[in-house]
Amino acid sequence: MIKGLFLRNTAIVAVLFVIAPAFSNGSKDTSLTKTGISSGVVQKPSQITWMVHDGLNKENGTAQWTAEFERLTGIKMNLKAVSNNEYETILDLAFASGDVPDVFDLSGSRYSQFIKQGALADLTDLVKKSELWTAIDRSIWNGITVDGKIYGVPKDVPGGTVTYVRQDWLDRLGMKAPATYAEFITMLRAFKEKIPECKVPFTAPGLYEAQYLREFYQNAMPDFTKNDKGIWIDGMADDSMAAALKRMQEAYKEKLIDVEVITNKTSSCRDEWFSGSVGVFTYWAGKWGQTLSERLTANVPTAKVIPIDAIKETHYICVAPSALCIPSSRKPEQVAAIFKYFMEYMDDGAQGQVLFYNGVENLMWKQVGDHIEPLPSLSNPKEKLMKAFFDPATPVRKMKLSDKKINYSGIFVQSLAIQNKDIRQLPVQPVSKKYVKISSDLIMLRKEILSKVVIGAMSVEDGMAKYRKESAELGVPEVLAEYNQK
Amino acid sequence: MMQERFSFKKGNRARSVFRICNGFFLAITMICVILPLIKICVDSIDPTSYGIRLILHKIDFSAYESIARNSFMYKPFLVSVFTTITGTAIGLLLTTMAGYVIIQQDMPGHKAIVSMIFFTMLFNGGLIPTYLTVKFLGLMNNYLAVIIPVGLSAYNIILMKSFFETIPPTLFEAAEIDGCSPFSVFWKIVLPLSKPALASVGLFIAVSIWNNYMNFILYIPNPDMTNFQVKVRELILSDGVSGTAITVGQDMLKSAVIIVVIFPFLLIYPFLQRYFVKGVTVGAVKE
Numbered sequence: 046m047i048k049g050l051f052l053r054n055t056a057i058v059a060v061l062f063v064i065a066p067a068f069s070n071g072s073k074d075t076s077l078t079k080t081g082i083s084s085g086v087v088q089k090p091s092q093i094t095w096m097v098h099d100g101l102n103k104e105n106g107t108a109q110w111t112a113e114f115e116r117l118t119g120i121k122m123n124l125k126a127v128s129n130n131e132y133e134t135i136l137d138l139a140f141a142s143g144d145v146p147d148v149f150d151l152s153g154s155r156y157s158q159f160i161k162q163g164a165l166a167d168l169t170d171l172v173k174k175s176e177l178w179t180a181i182d183r184s185i186w187n188g189i190t191v192d193g194k195i196y197g198v199p200k201d202v203p204g205g206t207v208t209y210v211r212q213d214w215l216d217r218l219g220m221k222a223p224a225t226y227a228e229f230i231t232m233l234r235a236f237k238e239k240i241p242e243c244k245v246p247f248t249a250p251g252l253y254e255a256q257y258l259r260e261f262y263q264n265a266m267p268d269f270t271k272n273d274k275g276i277w278i279d280g281m282a283d284d285s286m287a288a289a290l291k292r293m294q295e296a297y298k299e300k301l302i303d304v305e306v307i308t309n310k311t312s313s314c315r316d317e318w319f320s321g322s323v324g325v326f327t328y329w330a331g332k333w334g335q336t337l338s339e340r341l342t343a344n345v346p347t348a349k350v351i352p353i354d355a356i357k358e359t360h361y362i363c364v365a366p367s368a369l370c371i372p373s374s375r376k377p378e379q380v381a382a383i384f385k386y387f388m389e390y391m392d393d394g395a396q397g398q399v400l401f402y403n404g405v406e407n408l409m410w411k412q413v414g415d416h417i418e419p420l421p422s423l424s425n426p427k428e429k430l431m432k433a434f435f436d437p438a439t440p441v442r443k444m445k446l447s448d449k450k451i452n453y454s455g456i457f458v459q460s461l462a463i464q465n466k467d468i469r470q471l472p473v474q475p476v477s478k479k480y481v482k483i484s485s486d487l488i489m490l491r492k493e494i495l496s497k498v499v500i501g502a503m504s505v506e507d508g509m510a511k512y513r514k515e516s517a518e519l520g521v522p523e524v525l526a527e528y529n530q531k
Numbered sequence: 532m533m534q535e536r537f538s539f540k541k542g543n544r545a546r547s548v549f550r551i552c553n554g555f556f557l558a559i560t561m562i563c564v565i566l567p568l569i570k571i572c573v574d575s576i577d578p579t580s581y582g583i584r585l586i587l588h589k590i591d592f593s594a595y596e597s598i599a600r601n602s603f604m605y606k607p608f609l610v611s612v613f614t615t616i617t618g619t620a621i622g623l624l625l626t627t628m629a630g631y632v633i634i635q636q637d638m639p640g641h642k643a644i645v646s647m648i649f650f651t652m653l654f655n656g657g658l659i660p661t662y663l664t665v666k667f668l669g670l671m672n673n674y675l676a677v678i679i680p681v682g683l684s685a686y687n688i689i690l691m692k693s694f695f696e697t698i699p700p701t702l703f704e705a706a707e708i709d710g711c712s713p714f715s716v717f718w719k720i721v722l723p724l725s726k727p728a729l730a731s732v733g734l735f736i737a738v739s740i741w742n743n744y745m746n747f748i749l750y751i752p753n754p755d756m757t758n759f760q761v762k763v764r765e766l767i768l769s770d771g772v773s774g775t776a777i778t779v780g781q782d783m784l785k786s787a788v789i790i791v792v793i794f795p796f797l798l799i800y801p802f803l804q805r806y807f808v809k810g811v812t813v814g815a816v817k818e
Contacts, residue, residue: 102765103754104603128764131748134658138749141659142666316782320579344578424603 090382092121096139096146098132100434104424106408110433113405117396120386140164145372147383150200152367154474154484157191159370161476165196166371166380172198175389180442188365188473197368198388202439205363205464206256208327209337212349214240222353226292229260229356233301236324244322248303250311252293252495253488256362257327261296263359265289267491269480269528271472277528279521281491282513290508293499307496321345331438332431334460352460360467366441391435394445402440403449404433415448477527483519490515575786594787597766604762611759614674615741622682622736623729629683630691631717652685665750676750677758681739687732694728695721730803738796763788 101107103126111122125146127135133155139145151159159165172178172195178186185199210222214236223229233246249257255266265288266280280286296302303309303317311328318326319340328337330352338350355361369388371380390397403410403417409430410417417437422430431437437451438461444450474480480487490512498508537547566585574580575594577587598604632638633645656664661680670676698721706716722729744760751757767785 125752126754127752128748128761130764131745135749138659138662142663144666312785313782424601 087378087381087385089118089386090120090379092123093148093383093387094123094125094146095387096125096127096132096136096149097434098127098129098150100432101404102126102424105430106405106423109405109408110400113400117400118386118390140372145374147375147379148369148371148387150367150369151197152200153365156189156197156365156368156370157474157476158481160191160194160196161478161481164373166373166375167194167196168198168371168380168384169193169195171381171384175384177389177392177442180394181392182441184470185366185441188470189368191473191476197370198384198392199366199441200369201366201435202441203363203366203470204329204331204439205361205468206259206327207330207334207352207361207460207464208259208325208355209334209350209460210353211236211324212351213347214243214324216349222351223356224354225357226260226263230296230301233296233325234299237299237301240324242322243324245303245317245324246301247296247325248309248314248317248323249306249327250309250314251492252306252499253492256364258293259327259359259361260356261293261302262289263292266471267495269474269524277475277525279516279525281494282509282516282521287505287509290495290498290505293495294501294505297499298501302499307500319344321348330460330464331457332436335455335457338456350456352456352463354463355467360469361464363464363468363470365471365473392440392442394442398440398442398444399446399449400433402433402435402437403451404430409433412448416450416452419451475528477524479520479523479527483521483524487516487519487521490519571786571789574782575790576783578783580783591783594783595791597784598763598787598791601766604759604766606755607757607759607762610756611741614678614743614758615737617674618678618682618740619733619737621678622687622740623733625679625683626687626691626732626736627722627725627729628717629688630695631721633688633692634695648685648688652689662749670750672751672753672756674751674756677743677746678740680746681743682736687735690732691725691728694725698724734800734803741796742792760792763792 101110107124107126111124114120114122136149139149151165172186177198181199185202186195188203189195189197189199210232215222215232218235218239220232220235223232236243236246252258253267255262255268263285265283265285267286268280269277270280272278272283293302297304297306303314303323305313314323314326314328315337317323318337321341321344326337328334334350334352341348341350369391371383375383391401392398399406399417403419406412408420408423410419412418419429419431422428435441438453438457494503494508494512497503498505503511537543537550539547569585570583573585573587576591577589578591578593579588629648633641633648635641638644655661665671665676702720702724703716706720711719742760743758744764747758747761767788
């Protein structure tokens with residue numbers, strides 16, 4: 046009897062636990078008070094929640110920044126700063142728990158996947174009616190347009206990489222910067238054989254990211270891409286990839302490419318570079334170029350770094366920009382309010398843009414004549430705070446104010462100029478249900494083939510044959526059929 | 532234990548060969564364990580270190596200075612110390628009480644309760660259900676969210692139960708006859724006899740809470756409440772995107788951070804070792 050009573054009570058408790066959530070309020074939309082569009086006017090929200098994973102942190106003054114935002118706009122800013130490495134996990138959890146922020150950013154395949162799952166608000170009409178449509182370059186909008194619709198506002202100008210070379214080593218060898226692949230390889234050989242401190246002629250963080258190995262990939266691409274006729278193809282199965290693999294295999298065999306290239310991370314490549322043992326490194330243009338140069342010369346005072354033009358056989362590439370998005374769970378009037386009072390404000394070319402890009406005046410920057418001078422960061426006074434949340438060196442739209450220029454010089458400007466000379470933006474992949482299912486297996490297969498062929502464990506022909514066979518089995522033809530239908 | 536003669540004479544030969552092979556195997560194991568630690572130490576003070584080089588070419592403590600001078604690290608360090616000490620105490624209390632309850636064979640529902648606890652050892656709800664449970668319980672931004680999941684685990688409860696079963700039940704009977712309540716038996720008889728188990732389980736819990744990273748990221752979004760592990764990770768990542776100034780190399784900083792993080796337990800462990808050796812064989816021999 047006692048046992049029966051115990052079992053009955055346990056069952057009742059278990060049932061209560063299961064049905065209790067049904068009586069909860071579910072996903073609480075606490076971020077905005079009731080807003081409505083009355084007579085075509087978008088009402089200002091009382092609060093906006095923004096999830097960020099880069100830019101200012103607590104030590105650098107997020108409290109002061111949010112206070113300034115509230116002072117200027119009259120809107121309470123609820124800034125949710127999360128770790129960059131865990132941002133994707135935390136954003137997924139936010140969606141799962143119904144506690145989605147009003148604004149968050151997405152990039153690459155994540156942007157397409159969220160669109161496919163209906164998680165993002167369609168901003169096409171709002172964008173096309175706003176000033177941002179004409180103020181931001183059309184090519185940047187194209188980078189985040191999927192199936193003719195826009196689901197976000199560009200967060201940054203698409204960035205690309207350039208190749209940096211040790212100018213001092215070139216001078217010692219009496220050589221010029223290479224203009225062709227043959228000259229490039231000759232330079233790497235000369236570094237290896239004639240420069241004693243050169244341990245690694247060329248380094249890269251892995252073999253899969255084509256932007257770090259431009260001279261070797263040239264116009265091959267280990268991913269889906271468009272051919273000259275505008276048709277989507279699998280670049281990894283294309284004939285141009287066989288030539289690229291051959292180049293990498295030969296260079297690796299001669300130890301012109303870092304022997305640890307497969308396991309390298311960007312941080313280990315940078316550290317190798319800073320130690321002064323690397324001759325050539327392809328990395329991001331702009332601020333990173335300046336960092337690569339300054340830290341190298343701190344360790345090796347005689348070192349000189351130059352970014353070089355793309356060799357004749359290739360061009361530099363940039364990825365699609367990341368976008369700031371609004372969740373589709375918000376009502377249309379709330380979406381309109383967030384768009385107007387946050388997204389338009391952050392790229393207004395004036396006060397709002399200065400706040401988002403440079404930060405708080407007299408705390409993070411000061412006015413010097415018609416220029417903005419960054420101030421030492423609060424967390425590390427030895428460093429200047431170069432940006433608040435977005436990079437002022439590459440704003441998505443030009444500043445309207447004439448007294449908010451920023452001085453950049455040297456390798457910063459040089460690398461950006463070289464990058465922009467002949468940069469190509471990679472096409473945005475459309476949304477494909479099949480690709481979502483096979484993407485991790487496909488990427489793993491590609492990395493396996495690349496690694497095995499480059500280190501010599503497999504011939505180029507065998508590698509290409511294996512990839513073509515196994516990728517077809519995974520379903521790549523279906524992915525291409527979906528892409529080319531659009 | 533008798534002192535055995537190391538000799539290759541008949542009768543001692545096999546034992547001597549065994550001792551040689553044993554020593555050789557343990558030496559290899561020790562090298563495999565110590566070499567990475569030495570490499571990390573070298574990387575943390577030699578900015579020119581590269582590959583598998585173990586010899587110091589240059590000594591530079593700037594990575595450690597960078598960590599020590601960063602005053603934003605102090606509060607997270609204290610948070611880590613606080614959560615580790617508190618969490619270990621709470622974890623040990625709950626684990627020992629749970630283990631003591633489980634060994635009461637005459638308790639109604641004893642089998643069902645033990646089965647449910649054992650079930651959680653085999654199957655986990657997953658990230659999202661766990662996150663929703665913590666949120667539903669109102670434990671976001673609460674240190675209990677990082678202490679309880681780590682401090683109270685089925686594995687440790689089973690371990691503790693196994694140790695308690697080695698205590699002669701006659702001791703409990705004698706205590707009850709003398710008028711001890713069940714709680715008094717637990718507090719005055721069971722716990723004092725469980726020092727090895729307490730030390731080993733306590734060490735498991737302390738190390739887990741000290742190294743806790745993901746739980747803090749997920750359940751303690753408040754940056755004022757974050758722990759040392761999260762902060763050092765931020766320190767490493769933020770160093771990689773600095774603007775104009777020169778800072779410590781990332782690999783050097785990472786290596787210094789590893790040394791700083793493991794240093795407390797490197798200090799404590801020798802004092803707990805004798806308990807730990809006894810504790811790891813808890814329940815291995817049944818009378």
